[in-house]
Amino acid sequence: MKKGDILTDDQKAVARLAKAMGHPIRMYVLELLSRQTCCYSGDLTEVLPIAKSTLSQHLKELKDAGLIQGEIEAPRIKYCLDQENWKLAQDLFKKFLNT
Amino acid sequence: MKKGDILTDDQKAVARLAKAMGHPIRMYVLELLSRQTCCYSGDLTEVLPIAKSTLSQHLKELKDAGLIQGEIEAPRIKYCLDQENWKLAQDLFKKFLNT
DNA sequence: CATATTGTTCGTAAAATGACGAACAAATAT
């Protein structure tokens, strides 16, 4: 924790999360997963108007931010919210927005 | 509201807000303003380790996203949260985060 | 009027983002 560093860890953390949420496609995925526990990316490809490689990138960003996790299941991959980090995100945003 | 459009307005709106919040400097400003009603950008320039032109850009982004507003006051500019949109942002994030 | 003070705008540059199709890897099914 360097001294001259003005920005707090929480500010950095919530900015990191917000950045990951800063695209409509990614919010679509997050909302879906917050409603139905899991989904397969194939389902998303069918519905979303983007190439599967692009979707893959978006999912990777959500994964890198810790918001979702993917579990290999036969030929497909099952995506779910990362419950632990999701709770953390809830708390962080609550902290920054509610007061 | 076009038919083939999968993404909802709320998803787009919250993504827009999240994008604006997706930088530590901007979260710093937002947190400050959520605590102390207003500030002058000069105060920020003193504290933050970035050029004033860069700060100006960040403030503009927050303004464009509707999160803050600037009021000219003599030689300086007073920045505050845009209360109305801030409430909207609170509601949107609450909705998406299930809080 | 001259001169600070304050912030934006401009020009520039490096890096990141978002998108695509093609190629690839892994696993299942034929």
Add this chain to the structure above:
DNA sequence: ATATTTGTTCGTCATTTTACGAACAATATG
């Protein structure tokens, strides 16, 4: 063993983001 399904990775490209300093505009102060 070959084909099919599923998703990632690669190469590419255009656009956006982040950052800086210099120049500029507007407004106070001497």
